[in-house]
Amino acid sequence: MKSIEPNSNVPAQSISNPKAALLGLQHLLAMYSGDVLVPLLIGGYLHFTAAQMTYLVSVDIFMCGIATLLQLKRTALTGIGLPVVLGCAVQAVQPLQNIGGTLGVGAMYGAIICAGIFVFLISGLFSKIKDLFPPVVTGSLITIIGFTLIPVAFQNLGSGNVSSKSFGDPKSLIVGFTTVIIIVAVNIWGKGFMHSIAILIGILGGTFLAGAMGMVSLSPVSQASWFHLPQPFYFGTPTFHGSAIITMIMVSLTTMIESTGVFFALSDLTGKKIEQDDLKRGYRAEGIAAILGGIFNTFPYSTFSENVGVLQLSGVKTRKPIYYSAFFLILLGLLPKAGALATVIPDPVLGGAMIVMFGIVGAQGIKILQQVDFSKNKNILITSLSIGMGLGVTIYPQIFQFLPTAARMLFTNGIVVASIVAVVLNLCFNGLHGDSNSEVQKSK
Secondary structure, eight states, rough: OOOOOOOOOOOOSOOHHHHHHHHHHHHHHHHHHHHHHHHHHHHHTTTTTHHHHHHHHHHHHHHHOOOOOOOOHHOSOOOOSSSEEEEEEEHHHHHHHHHHHHHHHHHHHHHHHHHHHHHHHHHHHHGGGGGGHHHHHHHHHHHEEEEHEEEEEEEEHHOOOOTEEEEOOOOHHHHHHHHHHHHHHHHHHOOTHHHHHHHHHHHHHHHHHHHHHHHOOOOOHHHOOOOOOOOOOOOOOOOOOOHHHHHHHHHHHHHHHHHHHHHHHHHHHHHOOOHHHHHHHHHHHHHHHHHHHHHOOOOOOEETHHHHHHHHHHOSSSHHHHHHHHHHHHHHHHHHHHHEEEEOOOOHHHHHHHHHHHHHHHHHHHHHHTTHHHHTHHHHHHHHHHHHHHHHHHOOOGGGGTHHHHHHHHOHHHHHHHHHHHHHHHHHTTTTTTOOHBBBBOOO
């Protein structure tokens, strides 16, 4: 008999190494843009030199691979053991810009280290929230994770900069929608393994079209160095300031909530039930990843929801391709010139792929909501209010501009708002453990 990977219903040996490597590359390209955006935004805000920016992006990619390995491999202490890819937490951008700009780079990394220690220490306590996430809550949360990211996809589709006069340029739209068409076409007519790498084929096809239209520049590749090693405290010794530490702890709480939603989405997708100990190991892995991020002068890391869509579309739900993706990330982090190749993919191409991936994440949430008994108004209220509030603050975060900074950080994150609303309303209507017969539809 074929052995079954512990966290999947797909035989591990059914995927050859070359195929697993291609699937791993697909996962890498799906998350690459969202990940490198964080060091580019923070480094640009802090006026880093070209050499510093090169180091920052490269070591960030390297640490993404390390963080992913920490989650993939289950140990007694760490690792949720699901097919996850970790990347920089985008909600950390503005807080880190503020800390670095006012207190210095050392304070930024000191706060990241302390936040990582905090996550590690409270992982056991936070894992007890499992009972707060029945299907009506997880379905609403996963739906909002996908749908709140759709605007990001369209921003990339239009060329990335909304304020630019060229935003929505016909060439960008042609390239972006062609990428979508290729992905859809491969899903319709592709057979076997070709069907599994539809996103990769779409990204490559869109990039070749963009290159033919003069939208691809290879200058980042020529300017990058061939090799470098990550260095602890490259930008200086960390310093510790109470306000900065509290700010990053608040950011960490939001990423833990988001990761919880992604964990449950992957649980539903792979058929592996998540237990309290699984959540504890998952949070610990992210805490350790953040500590390492502070030491090597990168950023906090969290589970990327983009890759849930890749898993669903490929149909391959084992961890083997993700191991390849992690090793590719580590390799690219050591070889900046090779890593720069992925940065030449135009924003409209990534935007087209993101529309498909984020839409699939949202659809996965809707699939979970099918388990909920919507003949009861209380479940309709939980879902409608949580999704409505999450979408609302995503589109108009300015509505909370007069709140204190820490509160604004929480309540302008659509995923966090949707989580709080769904959990609180579910507790009010269904109690802590709820009544399965009152919430989940009985099989007919």
